[in-house]
Amino acid sequence: MxxxxxxxxxxxxxxxxxxxxxxxxxxxxxxxxxxxxxxxxxxxxxxxxxxxxxxxxxxxxxxxxxxxxxxxxxxxxxxxxxxxxxxxxxxxxxxxxxxxxxxxxxxxxxxxxxxxxxxxxxxxxxxxxxxxxxxxxxxxxxxxxxxKKPIKIAFFGDSLTNQGFFSAPLSKELTYINRIVTANYGISGNRLLHPGSGKSQWVQSFGPAGVDRFDEMLNDFQPDIVIFMEGVNDLLHPGAGSPIDELPTSQELIDGINKLNQKCSLNNIVFVPMTVTPFRGNINNGIYAWNPKKEVIRQEFNKYIVRSFPYAVDLAPFVSDASQTRLAYEFDSGDHIHTSKCGGRKIAQFIERNLIDKGLVEVIKANRQITE
The missing domain is CATH 2.60.120 (Jelly Rolls)
Structure with a gap:
């Protein structure tokens, strides 16, 4: 059993x-x-x-x-x-x-x-x-x-994962495709490189840095696939509630995501990172959170994700408007960073198509020798 x-x-x-x-x-x-x-x-x-x-x-x-x-x-x-x-x-x-x-x-x-x-x-x-x-x-x-052993998928990220607008409908749809179970390891306000800091009343709930809590997720849930969506708060928070000196370079973000990928590789886990979605127009703690420097870092980080990880999902262009710096209206909840419930369902369908097209279920069966 x-x-x-x-x-x-x-x-x-x-x-x-x-x-x-x-x-x-x-x-x-x-x-x-x-x-x-x-x-x-x-x-x-x-x-x-x-x-x-x-x-x-x-x-x-x-x-x-x-x-x-x-x-x-x-x-x-x-x-x-x-x-x-x-x-x-x-x-x-x-x-x-x-x-x-x-x-x-x-x-x-x-x-x-x-x-x-x-x-x-x-x-x-x-x-x-x-x-x-x-x-x-x-x-x-x-x-x-x-x-029988199921295929286990962990959603790891920030509030975009935590709120469930894409992760919940995607989880439900995946269970109909195969014997799959999922876990939601999204924490609102979470960052890849830094724990919660700054003036927000929610800072205590932002949790430890993603690079620090990742091991606990791997040990507790022991996933076959990690769908990773984090990095936007690393750019949004500094200077808009958190110290500006916590703004990472694109290379620091790259080093962080590579650490997670290495941990997955060591445990025979498929790592599925998604590109960081835009946030221009967002106001955080009463401060305009976006600036051109942050946008350059986001774009550089996303380019690295797309070219470096075979199972990467290039979500950012899918949800962006023509400028590629803002969420498109059909995805925007109104605060210019979080997606709407309707937008989340479209994102779930987009990710599902990517997972199926890349044959991930069959890859996991081969890796784990899972049989029907």
């Missing part, structure tokens, strides 16, 4: 958010790509200084009886500060491409260990309040027992 994560969302430290659980009740509905008869949940309290209490934790599917979830045989429990823990194994009959709802009751009102996802195609959050910002607490992964 094989144990594999079938749903995963990286958590971060949102120390500036209070009363996320004002109602004391939260539901997380997730898409389950693989059939299984046993699952367990990863409970997450990594960034809080107080225990996270669970007075009730159940799972259910539409039209089916709910199932109590236990930890060490108990159905009420608490999770120690700065810790994560797996629940006991749960007997449940889940079909492939089904939905599962996780129902959490907790007296903790303010919780800082949070995940976030704005797309509802793979993960849907209900907080029983007026909140609709996609933040959720408590459960950061679901693991299943399966008979």
């Amino acid at each position: 094989i144990y594999t994560d079938t749903w995963l969302q990286d958590f971060s430290d949102y120390n500036n958010i209070n009363n996320i659980n004002e109602s004391g009740h939260q539901e997380i509905t997730i898409f389950k790509p693989l059939a299984t008869k046993k699952i367990r949940l990863r409970l997450n309290n990594l960034y809080d200084d107080v225990p996270l209490k669970f007075t009730k934790l159940v799972i259910h599917r539409e039209g089916r009886k709910s199932i109590d979830v236990h930890v060490d045989g108990k159905y009420t429990f608490e999770l120690a500060p700065h810790s994560a823990k797996w629940t006991d194994w749960i007997d449940i009959d889940i079909k492939a491409n089904d939905y599962l709802t996780i129902d959490i009751h907790s007296p903790n009102k303010t919780i800082h260990s949070l995940g976030s996802n704005l797309s509802e195609s793979f993960t849907k959050i209900k907080n029983f309040t007026d909140r609709n910002d996609g933040f959720f607490f408590g459960v950061s992964a679901v693991q299943a027992q399966v008979e």
Whole structure:
């Protein structure tokens, strides 16, 4: 029997958010790509200084009886500060491409260990309040027992990955093509070369530099493919909330991405980097974030990605307007850096075509000797 994560969302430290659980009740509905008869949940309290209490934790599917979830045989429990823990194994009959709802009751009102996802195609959050910002607490992964090893794809990046507008629909479509599971390791505000710094109220949640957290992702998820989309915050933040001396050269970005590629090569993992999308027009911390120098660095970095990595996805031209320095209207959420939900679906289709055209599924089967 094989144990594999079938749903995963990286958590971060949102120390500036209070009363996320004002109602004391939260539901997380997730898409389950693989059939299984046993699952367990990863409970997450990594960034809080107080225990996270669970007075009730159940799972259910539409039209089916709910199932109590236990930890060490108990159905009420608490999770120690700065810790994560797996629940006991749960007997449940889940079909492939089904939905599962996780129902959490907790007296903790303010919780800082949070995940976030704005797309509802793979993960849907209900907080029983007026909140609709996609933040959720408590459960950061679901693991299943399966008979055959799946192909595992990790999405690694910043808010463009984290929000789920392209990664969620792409994940869902890929599961229909083959036995594939995905994990979202996007962190809003994350940079390739530097940890969070500067004046933003969100700085604590930006997390460690991508080059520093990459190993943890490789060890925890053990992916076959990494779809990488990071670098825009390395250019956007300096001088617009972060110190200007943190602006990297194109060579420093190249050195950073090469480190990630080397780590993948050593572990027989296919590295799929995407070119850095444009951000001209964005205002960050009240400051116009773009300038010609940053644009030159972006263009030089993108040229290197396209010519250096066989599975690179040249996303930037696809989402740019005629100037190649701004997001095209059909992709722009309005802040000139993040994509819209509709734009995200188009990006997902674009990436999917690239992955299929490059024969990545067959490459992974050959590398890992995965058989149907």
